[in-house]
Amino acid sequence: MKYFFKNANLVLEQKTVDLAVCDGKIDFVSNVEEGNFDKVVDLKGKMVLKGFCDLHTHLDKALISTRVANRSGTLAEAIAIMSEYKAKMTDEDIYERAESTLLMCYKNGTRFLRTHIDVDKNIGIRSILVMKELQKKYRHLMQIQIVAFPQEGIVDKPQNYQALDQALAAGADLVGGIPVNDLDPQKHIDMVFKLALKYNVDIDMHIDETDRADCMTLLQLAYTTISMGWQGRVTAGHCCSLAANPPEIVDSILEKVHMAGIKIVSLPSTNLYLQGRGDTCNIRRGIAPIKRIYQEHCIPTALASDNIRDPFNPFGNGNLLETALIAAHGCHMGGNDDIDLLFDMITRQPIEMFGADYHIYEGEEADFIIIDAATPGEAIIAQKRLYGYFRNNTLNF
CATH class of the missing domain: 2.30.40.10 (Urease, subunit C, domain 1)
Known part of the structure; x- marks a missing residue:
């Protein structure tokens, strides 16, 4: 033809x-x-x-919001729910939900996708192995990268850290992290970097998904990235604490982030839903200041789906045009140039961050x-x- x-x-x-x-x-x-x-x-x-590039998803958690309810709507309860639910998940359940969500994303134009998959003492690396199957099955349709993600923390949790190591040995493409989930965030970061160096993989961490202005592990991540010589190989997702700080503090942090070559992924739907839960008036939006990050500091910036119909976010359709529209509302980006930039954040920028052309x-x-x-x-x-x-x-x- x-x-x-x-x-x-x-x-x-x-x-x-x-x-x-x-x-x-x-x-x-x-x-x-x-x-x-x-x-x-x-x-x-x-x-x-x-095609579009969805640089931050959780396919192992997707589509379970009808089975379990997050009554408070908080991040803490979502993590607790998933910790309990993971122990009951079968490989078939993980496969079915992940495949359905993957195909949902595909039908909405996504052709590059990165997914953070939980590893810990309870689930082990079962979800990683399931995703490896799907990665192979759908390689002709979509490029998929798997991030081994220690949602439950690793400091003083040797079994979780061992699972993270095993996931990378089994073929996970990147190593993840979530420093604020451990009492010693710097040690958490250091432990993740140790594995990144061991397996020569890039890092994609959940960073500062909190409303606390004083919680700025992003700065610690930048210093560590430079000291370990991992510039250009680190991605930071969420970065909500930037939204809780004044411009002068944000700029000083982002200068270091730029020096470290760290890339940032904003998750507007999930963070609009989760952040500001403790506010009773003038409720914060909690979205990283993406326009400032990119235009003022030239830091590669992407928008992504994050959670799709799970305890962290009951919404989501795997549709990045929808994600861009949510970001337009949440970040006050309505001008023509703003809309063009949002489109760039679901296409060119994340595709380059993914390592594709x-x-x-x-x-x-x-x-x-x-x-x-x-x-x-x-x-x-x-x-x-x-x-x-x-x-x-x-x-x-």
Whole structure:
């Protein structure tokens, strides 16, 4: 089959082209005879890209909000619920929920996904092994990275730390962390770095998911990253405490973060839901100041789904256009430039942070999505979904 796509808007390359697909390969063409193609589609400026990148999810926890209830809606209760629920999870349960969520994300255009998977003395590395199966099964549809994540802490918990080590030995792609869950956050960070060096893997930590202004393990993470020579290989998720501090303090911290080459992922839906629970008036939003992080400090910044219908967040559809719209509301980002930046935070920036290439090249395998919109603003504000996608020499509408 030979396909001809007229007026394809390669939004991340900022150009409109006529695009042919012959024998599953991309060819940029002009002045062609349309009759030479089996199928001709005039995209009329619809956006074409390799797909969205969801850089922070929890597929092992997804879709259990109908089974267990977080009555207080707090982070502490969510962790306690999951700690108890994990002990009861079967491999089949983990597989079924993770697969359903993964396919939900795929249908909404995600083609690159990173998932944080719990490891500890109770669950061991069972969830990691399940995700390895799914990673292999769906490698033709989506690139998946697995983060071994010690939700329950590791300081003075040798069995949890052993599970984290075993997860990396079993093939987890990155090592995670959550320093505020241990009484000694710096020791937690140091222990995670020890494993990162041992297995030569990147780090992706949950950082400062709290409203406390004085809780700033992000700064400790930056210092440690520099001292360990791991610049450019560390990602910090959440960073909610930045929102509780004045600009001068935030700027001083972000200067060090920039020096350390740390990348930041904001999770607007979950943090709008969890943060500010202790406030009785002027309730805080708790979202990291993403516009300041990127524009003032040139720190790579992404938006991601985080929790999808679990005790941490009963909402979520694995839809990054929805996530971008939530961030637009929560971060006061409504101008055209703001919307373009939010789109960049679910496409170009996270794809680069993932370690992939967002460009569409002539001669490469044809694998792209088509959004039913001509601009990021139209896609995000009107919540335009996939118009179609092309892969394996097949056009899907």
